[in-house]
Amino acid sequence: MQEKLEKFKQLIAQVVDLGRAEALLGWDQLTYMPRGGAEDRGNILETVAGLSHEMFTSKEMGDLLTELAPYVDTLDPDSDDACLIKRTAHDYEKSTKVPTEWVAEFARVTTLGQIAWEEAKAADDFEVFRPHLEKVMELRRAYADFFKPYDHVYDPLLDDFEPGMKTSEVKAIFDALRPQQVRLLKEIAAKPVIDDSFLHIPYEEQGQWDFGVDVITRFGYDWNRGRQDKSVHPFTTGFGIDDVRITTRFDPERAASALFSTMHEAGHAMYEQGVSKTLRRTPLANGASMAVHESQSRMWENLVGRSKAFWQFFYPRLVKQFPAQLGNVSQEQFYRGINKVEPSLIRVEADEATYNLHIMLRLELEIALMEGSLQVGDLPQVWNRKMEEYLGVVPPTNREGVLQDVHWSGGMMGYFPTYALGNLVSAQLWEKIHLDIPNLEKQISEGKFEDLLHWLRLNIHQHGAKFEPQVLVKRVTGSTIQPEPYIRYLRGKYSEIYNL
């Protein structure tokens, strides 16, 4: 059996290696590749991805997993080996249940879908996109059916991003969250608008870069095992535990955007840098799920980066970097400015108090589309009604409404809820961290993050993808994902800022 295990590990290591090569091809494409390289790059990526898929779904892999299945029961269920075999078997089963024809058709339809979406968005014409989205939904329902029996038709999609999680769980969480978050927003909306005009004047790029680097260096981002480059959209990617890179972008008139995005990506990257070295070259050298990943990025961006304690230490440094822009802005004014709440149309520009509402809206629509209780043609109308209901604003155009996100055109259903779940997990962990590190606020106000990072390494990072998200959150906090900590966090913070 030891021999089989070694053979399995060797094979999965090669699959992981190919995935890493793919990641580097992608990173380069988005950072340094000259324009002309696109055609060749597409071919190379297709070949590498194809070989990786072929290897992963090979008969050899299937046989090894079958042979190793009884062996798992003899192992400590929390051991690296047990987790590796179980997780690989789960992914293998998902991969092999989907016929090659479906994969090819899906690739074709979503490629055309993304082109149509771009056109539709540019022309503000939902009808251009509608037939494509209908086809995508058809394929997504067919996809779910490969995994019958299921509790809910949305489950197989959710499972792709949150292994083991059920639609019913997410619904229950969001049902508890929604009314409270809507109520909070109404209370805030009744208060005077905060002035954040000082954030919308030019900040020179090098200063933004330097300040961001200073912040994440203090966080504990390891530059010996990572680097930062520029790209059109910020992202994090890794080519092994010891090479996890982030990117950022600069908009001179929106300095806060680059700064918080740098903290966000560093949060993702520190997670992957913190995975135990024993998981090297396995699929477990990764985050537990999208939500847990997002909990790390959001924690550093929001719970740390938008806190009073954080700016107690960093604001004087920021003013020193940008005296012309901030010399006359008090720390309190700045703090309120970066935490300004304003119901808006666009998800990616949403603040902490409104963000989850954008997500819940999308999840409800995705579920209804999958269930068949909502027709694609009715989407714009339902979208706008829900926007009014949750956020109190109605998009004047579909471009600022149902057409704003790329996800659906690429068939990425099941992904949106992970953003909101990530917020919830971040707050749930945050409460536990405060119990374990009582003087955390003080440490943060002194620019010290060692204890926080150590806690995250110990409780979250080192495990990589060994545990399903709900299992991990329960191990650490004592309960599965709950909405209350996030609501408590929001209410506490905004009560003070807005005098609720």
Next chain:
Amino acid sequence: MQEKLEKFKQLIAQVVDLGRAEALLGWDQLTYMPRGGAEDRGNILETVAGLSHEMFTSKEMGDLLTELAPYVDTLDPDSDDACLIKRTAHDYEKSTKVPTEWVAEFARVTTLGQIAWEEAKAADDFEVFRPHLEKVMELRRAYADFFKPYDHVYDPLLDDFEPGMKTSEVKAIFDALRPQQVRLLKEIAAKPVIDDSFLHIPYEEQGQWDFGVDVITRFGYDWNRGRQDKSVHPFTTGFGIDDVRITTRFDPERAASALFSTMHEAGHAMYEQGVSKTLRRTPLANGASMAVHESQSRMWENLVGRSKAFWQFFYPRLVKQFPAQLGNVSQEQFYRGINKVEPSLIRVEADEATYNLHIMLRLELEIALMEGSLQVGDLPQVWNRKMEEYLGVVPPTNREGVLQDVHWSGGMMGYFPTYALGNLVSAQLWEKIHLDIPNLEKQISEGKFEDLLHWLRLNIHQHGAKFEPQVLVKRVTGSTIQPEPYIRYLRGKYSEIYNL
């Protein structure tokens, strides 16, 4: 047969794609990879290289090549398809004749060999390296024997870099070249030493970068299909015809080094950028051989870049960039300075008049080692004797002598002669180009390179690796590689500079 051909092309395209992925992994390793990434990178590279080798030497590939062999005879021998099948069959045969055990043993021995060489060089102790080189030579002789019958034991090694070329041809060329080059050098050595002290003062990096970019942009290096980055040793690498990148390095006290190296690498890169698009995703999207590749880099670096006409246009621009360093240096002084001849110990620092002598020495030793007429233990002594004979200088240490180059420790026998052959080819092409573009000097003196690049595209670049080097050179110049044009070039140039 058309179906078989398509299948073959698909398979070889995937092998090429994997090679391109490997190249990107290598580029990143030498430019941007954080230090910590080394272990993971080694694994990824091993997996990708292994799969590529497996695919290339697969039974499927062998069967397809066997089936396509008779088909080749029905094709125009100069057609892309005929060349592709022939070249692939040649490489396949070479790859499959070498047993896996030899490959593994060679990898092991040369890895240890390189470590030992570094130690030996640092300690200036040839004895540390000797047993490793003995083992390398043993393996290299075994390698040659896989290709029996051969005319000469060195032939299979040479063929790895110069397909189709024989040791006897190279020997004949070098035997004609050596006495003439030694004589020229003696004449120069009798003349007063040229002052080039202005090249050995600080030149700021950004100015060096900008000037180099200006030069190669005018050469015709296509930035839409390439880019330049920094690395410890300059190199050129490509990820497709439309993404060929160069690197450079800067030494503030040796400005000429970066400048000429940039031109050199751009010469390599323009070659690959100029390959016909019909050869995309084939092994023919490459140079014809190392020597032909080197002919391109040397042409732009030396025949163009160290010429009087070139500096007629560029020197005023360089002075404008570096007025403090060059304001009091005349164009003539500068031209003589960058063409100063000085017999020296180190190959990579050698000038045009001495460079080939370093190479001939190495080739003679390699051949003698392969023939068994020279023992590894006697190398230092023979090295020093030949240095005295050819260059008139004797290394005071082995570090500056037989231990200077990395090549042998990695088993790279057969590579050195390509450097000198490249010089010869560059001059041979240059004479033909002057016949076809009579006012070339004038164009260069006006900073115009379109006609030159067009000529190279048409006669050399577009063909990629379709033809063996000797075939290509003969097609273009009417004869195989000859030493005379290079001697004529050197004598013409240095007669004027040194008043011979």
